[in-house]
Amino acid sequence: MHLMAEKRGTSGGLRERKKRATRAALAEAAVRLAAEHGTDNVTVEAISAAAGVSVRTFFNYFDSRDDSFIAIDAEAGERVRRAVLHAPAGLSPLEAVREGLATELREIERQHGLWSLYARVLRTSPHLLVRHLGAHMADETGLAEAIARRIASGPDGPDGPAPGDRATPSADGGGDVGENERRRALDLYPRLLAAVAGTAVRVSVDYWCCRQEERSFAEVFRQSFDLLADGLPAPRR
Amino acid sequence: MHLMAEKRGTSGGLRERKKRATRAALAEAAVRLAAEHGTDNVTVEAISAAAGVSVRTFFNYFDSRDDSFIAIDAEAGERVRRAVLHAPAGLSPLEAVREGLATELREIERQHGLWSLYARVLRTSPHLLVRHLGAHMADETGLAEAIARRIASGPDGPDGPAPGDRATPSADGGGDVGENERRRALDLYPRLLAAVAGTAVRVSVDYWCCRQEERSFAEVFRQSFDLLADGLPAPRR
DNA sequence: AATCATTTTTGCAGAGCGTGCACTTTTGCA
DNA sequence: TGCAAAAGTGCACGCTCTGCAAAAATGATT
Structure with missing residues (x-):
């Protein structure tokens, strides 16, 4: 055996x-x-x-x-979740998730042998790729919860105010955004961030697989998250 | 029959x-x-x-x-793709995708009968939900291509510069951002936007299903895309 | 209307998947 | 060393899915 x-x-x-x-x-x-x-x-x-x-x-x-x-990476989601929870206090939620994912991806790159076989299997049969992604979707809930807890415990950690404190560009004239809307955002936001981050990883891997010769994965990964952080602005031609 | x-x-x-x-x-x-x-x-x-x-x-x-x-909505992806291609010229890529999706979702809400049965089936068996999402993932490629074409033909309409007009990748001595990097962004960007938009729809539906009493779907949908457009900023507590 | 090539439908046989049940072996503990 | 619980096994059975060849339906032509 x-x-x-x-x-x-x-x-x-x-x-x-x-x-x-x-x-x-x-x-x-x-x-x-x-x-x-x-x-x-x-x-x-x-x-x-x-x-x-x-x-x-x-x-x-x-x-x-x-x-x-698709049973190889069954615990990856749990590790990312923990990484987000224990990320340095100064990081924004998006940055914390990015760091947690980057760490996990480096870990995978270390066990290159089995993973390249795994990648070939997924590439060969799309049917399994879907199941693979579905398995990771289950992790989303846990990740969203970690993000929510991180936000609740303070985006700046126990020490001091925020670096990324954006003035809210609210469309409503003068008046602030309602307290209710802010509370609601707290619920939607973690889920959205968790899901979108997973999607960004998937797209990055996909894109990188087609152009391994041109760009390192770390570079693609970084650019994807930069695009997200910038609000997916239309690229200049 | x-x-x-x-x-x-x-x-x-x-x-x-x-x-x-x-x-x-x-x-x-x-x-x-x-x-x-x-x-x-x-x-x-x-x-x-x-x-x-x-x-x-x-x-x-x-x-x-x-x-x-999961054969009911086999053609939905194609309709969204076309909607993005023919969206008003003034819209940004993200806005164009949002409008295309919103139209399709309204269409679905019209055939409420069969779709509520469908929703129950997907809710009952997660296994099928994964297959459903996988089927939509296949649409991503087409959507990404539509986005890319939209960008190429000019974000300001058909009266802009030529579609195939790509600046030569000159040595990046002059500008801030390298010309190469800009060209690369064109390739990664459409895929990322297509995938992230699909994810936003999924999360919105998911979130809305838990709180139908509080908020309309259109509201949740709108907020998700607003968060994306703002770069997923950390919500203020 | 009768004929004919093409397409679709069908039955049948067979391999493989997945589950329930009862039985044997292994393990951890007293 | 003996015992209760857990894990592994063999068997029977129903369902999924495919290949093949025959039968039925269709649309065009005469």
């Missing part, structure tokens, strides 16, 4: 560890087989055999064959 | 029309049955029977059972 990198999760009893190992073995076998033979030509039987368990056991770990293909 | 609203697509021979009718009948039967009995309790056999065709014929129209559940 091949084992994935055991970096994380050496805690718990033998039972717990073996469960994690089996799950990881199944997930890695799935990706390796899919990268080699194509997703459609990999049966659950083959994956189970490669991981050294029975077919029935496979379905004890995954609800469907496709789930096993 | 029940027929869906025949609003669009009365053109073509009898063959063509009958094919469209069969496909529509299958799609509608799928949604109605799923809304009533739950997605998991609807077999292909039941859908086919409700539409008056054989099981084998079902698979001549859809690659999978799930595809039949």
Whole structure:
């Protein structure tokens, strides 16, 4: 039974560890087989055999064959969420999310081997790409909550006023924006930011894949978030 | 055989029309049955029977059972794309997309009956929601292309400079921002805008569903795009 | 109206997916 | 060492989806 990198999760009893190992073995076998033979030509039987368990056991770990293909980065969302919560106090929400994502992406670039296989699998079968994105959409809720908590605890941290304190360009003459509207924004804003940030990552990866020769990923990623921070202004021709 | 609203697509021979009718009948039967009995309790056999065709014929129209559940709005993306292309010349790209989407959403609100069933189905089974969003992601490419063409033809209308007129990438000795960087932005920008706009719609719908009593959808939708246009600034507490 | 090429529909066989159930093996603990 | 709980396994069964070849429907032509 091949084992994935055991970096994380050496805690718990033998039972717990073996469960994690089996799950990881199944997930890695799935990706390796899919990268080699194509997703459609990999049966659950083959994956189970490669991981050294029975077919029935496979379905004890995954609800469907496709789930096993996209099980690699199951914990990435949680790490980003925590990074946003513990980001330096001076950062705006958008900046905090950007930093958290950048860290995670660097982490992924370190485990380049398995991830390039994974990327090939996703590229080959769009069907799985959609499931992959769907899995990350589930993380959005947690991220939005982290953003909301960050805002609630103060955009400036415990120490001092804000650098990014923008004068509100309210369209209503003289009068301020209603208190109600401000409260409502608090609810919509975190969700929107979480979702839009995830989208920006996706588009950046997509764009970068077509032009790896011209630009580094970090550069594309940075530009995407700059565009967001500027309000997606029409580019000058 | 029940027929869906025949609003669009009365053109073509009898063959063509009958094919469209069969496909529509299958799609509608799928949604109605799923809304009533739950997605998991609807077999292909039941859908086919409700539409008056054989099981084998079902698979001549859809690659999978799930595809039949999300086949209602197959043409929405194309309509938005066209709306963006033909939007008033004075609008910025972001504004043009917002208007195109708003029009489509009003159109949907008109066919309230089937769409509320559809919404229930998507709400009940997240699995299908992901497929639904994936289907719309495919539209992103077309929308991005429309945005790019709109930018190329001039943000001020057809009376502007030539469409294919791209300044030569000269060595960036003179200006502040390099000419190369500006050209690159043209490529990344449309994709980012298309994707982010779709995301904003999704978040708006999601948010609105939880608070229909407090705010109209148009209001939420408008606020989301205002936040985008402002660069997602940290809300004031 | 009768004929014919084309397109669509259909039944059938078969591989693979996924689940419920009962049974065996392994694990952690007393 | 023995025991209760958890994990793994084999089997039966229904559903999904595909390939193939035959049957039915369609639209144009004579």
